[in-house]
Amino acid sequence: xxxxxxxxxxxxxxxxxxxxxxxxxxxxxxxxxxxxxxxxxxxxxxxxxxxxxxxxxxxxxxxxxxxxxxxxxxxxxxxxxxxxxxxxxxxxxxxxxxxxxxxxxxxxxxxxxxxxxxxxxxxxxxxxxxxxxxxxxxxxxxxxxxxxxxxxxxxxxxxxxxxxxxxxxxxxxxxxxxxxxxxxxxxxxxxxxxxxxxxxxxxxxxxxxxxxxxxxxxxxxxxxxxxxxxxxxxxxxxxxxxxxxxxxxxxxxxxxxxxxxxxxxxxxxxxxxxxxxxxxxxxxxxxxxxxxxxxxxxxxxxxxxxxxxxxxxxxxxxxxxxxxxxxxxxxxxxxxxxxxxxxxxxxxxxxxxxxxxxxxxxxxxxxxxxxxx
Amino acid sequence: xxxxxxxxxxxxxxxxxxxxxxxxxxxxxxxxxxxxxxxxxxxxxxxxxxxxxxxxxxxxxxxxxxxxxxxxxxxxxxxxxxxxxxxxxxxxxxxxxxxxxxxxxxxxxxxxxxxxxxxxxxxxxxxxxxxxxxxxxxxxxxxxxxxxxxxxxxxxxxxxxxxxxxxxxxxxxxxxxxxxxxxxxxxxxxxxxxxxxxxxxxxxxxxxxxxxxxxxxxxxxxxxxxxxxxxxxxxxxxxxxxxxxxxxx
Numbered sequence: 001x002x003x004x005x006x007x008x009x010x011x012x013x014x015x016x017x018x019x020x021x022x023x024x025x026x027x028x029x030x031x032x033x034x035x036x037x038x039x040x041x042x043x044x045x046x047x048x049x050x051x052x053x054x055x056x057x058x059x060x061x062x063x064x065x066x067x068x069x070x071x072x073x074x075x076x077x078x079x080x081x082x083x084x085x086x087x088x089x090x091x092x093x094x095x096x097x098x099x100x101x102x103x104x105x106x107x108x109x110x111x112x113x114x115x116x117x118x119x120x121x122x123x124x125x126x127x128x129x130x131x132x133x134x135x136x137x138x139x140x141x142x143x144x145x146x147x148x149x150x151x152x153x154x155x156x157x158x159x160x161x162x163x164x165x166x167x168x169x170x171x172x173x174x175x176x177x178x179x180x181x182x183x184x185x186x187x188x189x190x191x192x193x194x195x196x197x198x199x200x201x202x203x204x205x206x207x208x209x210x211x212x213x214x215x216x217x218x219x220x221x222x223x224x225x226x227x228x229x230x231x232x233x234x235x236x237x238x239x240x241x242x243x244x245x246x247x248x249x250x251x252x253x254x255x256x257x258x259x260x261x262x263x264x265x266x267x268x269x270x271x272x273x274x275x276x277x278x279x280x281x282x283x284x285x286x287x288x289x290x291x292x293x294x295x296x297x298x299x300x301x302x303x304x305x306x307x308x309x310x311x312x313x314x315x316x317x318x319x320x321x322x323x324x325x326x327x328x329x330x331x332x333x334x335x336x337x338x339x340x341x342x343x344x345x346x347x348x349x350x351x352x353x354x355x356x357x358x359x360x361x362x363x364x365x366x367x368x369x370x371x372x373x
Numbered sequence: 374x375x376x377x378x379x380x381x382x383x384x385x386x387x388x389x390x391x392x393x394x395x396x397x398x399x400x401x402x403x404x405x406x407x408x409x410x411x412x413x414x415x416x417x418x419x420x421x422x423x424x425x426x427x428x429x430x431x432x433x434x435x436x437x438x439x440x441x442x443x444x445x446x447x448x449x450x451x452x453x454x455x456x457x458x459x460x461x462x463x464x465x466x467x468x469x470x471x472x473x474x475x476x477x478x479x480x481x482x483x484x485x486x487x488x489x490x491x492x493x494x495x496x497x498x499x500x501x502x503x504x505x506x507x508x509x510x511x512x513x514x515x516x517x518x519x520x521x522x523x524x525x526x527x528x529x530x531x532x533x534x535x536x537x538x539x540x541x542x543x544x545x546x547x548x549x550x551x552x553x554x555x556x557x558x559x560x561x562x563x564x565x566x567x568x569x570x571x572x573x574x575x576x577x578x579x580x581x582x583x584x585x586x587x588x589x590x591x592x593x594x595x596x597x598x599x600x601x602x603x604x605x606x607x608x609x610x611x612x613x614x615x616x617x618x619x620x621x622x
Contacts, residue, residue: 076547076548086542260536281528282522285526300534301535347551349557
């Protein structure tokens with residue numbers, strides 16, 4: 001068993017070692033009233049003593065009684081913004097006829113610190129979409145040699161439901177190191193498991209002590225108890241079937257009456273991957289560029305075909321999103337598009353709850369099946 | 374190809390949108406090399422007669438004279454672009470559309486008999502065909518350059534009709550409504566500003582007007598949840614694009 005324990009200084013040392021190895025370390029930090037993801041130089045930038053209270057359409061930072069750094073659930077951003085940037089140049093060309101010049105991207109060597117189970121699963125889903133097919137997205141592939149420092153979740157939030165999606169609270173495979181944070185009378189420390197050879201190579205340079213059995217037990221209990229404290233739960237049913245049976249459900253209109261079509265749910269979703277392109281020319285007409293930017297199925301233009309948009313109603317756009325995320329994603333990519341992070345619930349300005357709507361659709365679909373039989 | 378001519382026209386407005394053209398400091402010389410500015414009184418009193426390849430039209434139609442003049446400008450313009458909240462929605466002066474203009478006239482002016490005004494302030498598109506609309510109070514500099522460079526390159530301009538939220542999220546900003554409880558019209562407002570106000574921690578006040586098919590009643594319900602009184606909700610929608618938001622409420 002390779003379980004070890006480090007203290008806060010050890011975590012600081014881990015950041016230093018990663019930086020010295022050429023990694024750009026990205027992790028949680030407090031900015032603008034939220035815990036966001038940003039480049040870290042020091043352990044002091046982690047959100048020590050900060051927690052969050054999260055509900056549908058509501059997110060508030062709360063001061064904690066202890067110094068915990070990872071006792072917060074998903075914030076407004078996800079790792080997607082680093083792996084699949086919101087806006088990037090694809091190529092340029094000029095009037096001289098020199099052809100198309102692919103954009104040269106300066107891609108940092110990323111080390112992600114504080115990746116939750118839900119979010120590591122999301123990175124996997126996004127990778128399957130962008131790099132899993134016959135034509136992998138080169139931009140994504142260049143960004144993917146990651147160093148992942150996972151953090152097992154001990155403090156789920158009010159909109160979390162990773163336990164019912166099978167992605168947490170323990171971080172699944174794919175990490176290099178995984179931490180479980182403990183803060184009690186015995187101090188502030190992190191129980192560390194090594195998950196890869198590169199994890200071992202880095203961790204060997206961080207001062208640690210062997211974790212005693214009782215400490216390992218405490219860490220395991222903290223993670224196990226988190227599974228029972230999820231604020232939300234996805235109904236335990238075949239959601240792909242529910243989606244198929246719900247195509248003409250009157251519930252879509254009911255949701256559409258509340259839905260703003262603002263696209264926030266898709267943009268905060270760590271697996272929503274859609275993009276569109278824009279062409280940019282300069283005033284002289286000598287230079288042209290093509291850029292890619294995040295797009296959303298809630299945008300009217302998203303379904304624009306010759307002569308007009310296909311999904312004009314809010315109901316059709318919400319149905320498209322939910323049906324893809326929970327249903328047809330299985331057909332397309334072999335799994336669910338939802339990892340249970342709860343961002344779409346928290347960051348929906350009017351608090352539409354994906355789990356509640358899935359439960360209503362499921363109940364209604366079951367009801368209709370009974371009637372038909 | 375001969376150099377295209379550009380005309381800049383003013384109706385009922387504050388001139389702020391046409392000044393956005395002069396605000397394009399880094400691009401102004403390049404622009405002057407690509408178009409012949411035939412009419413732009415804020416920049417030069419030299420005026421060249423029409424027809425014009427591109428006309429930028431600022432301001433709303435609020436007088437009988439303006440209602441005629443816009444017809445002439447349309448007839449002389451190949452491409453007509455309405456710029457700003459006044460030209461695209463009637464502007465803040467469209468508050469009169471929901472009140473008694475005679476009463477305003479008698480209260481505001483010492484000699485109201487000399488004031489020749491229409492009962493309403495309306496968008497350019499309610500009078501003539503408009504090729505493109507740039508929203509905002511004032512318009513966004515980048516969108517103005519986009520519509521001009523697109524014209525010069527013979528392509529369609531990229532003017533997304535989505536919510537301000539899409540720009541806010543692409544910038545990685547934290548939602549002021551969800552995280553701070555600050556009322557924000559971003560979810561129903563037409564994109565184009567780059568989420569300027571939320572970037573400074575303020576709620577969007579909707580100066581770009583509603584996007585297509587906004588769900589204003591759903592947002593209104595949330596504004597009430599955030600503690601806005603009924604008269605405050607009324608006021609927040611009755612500013613620079615009052616006439617277009619009133620249609621959606």
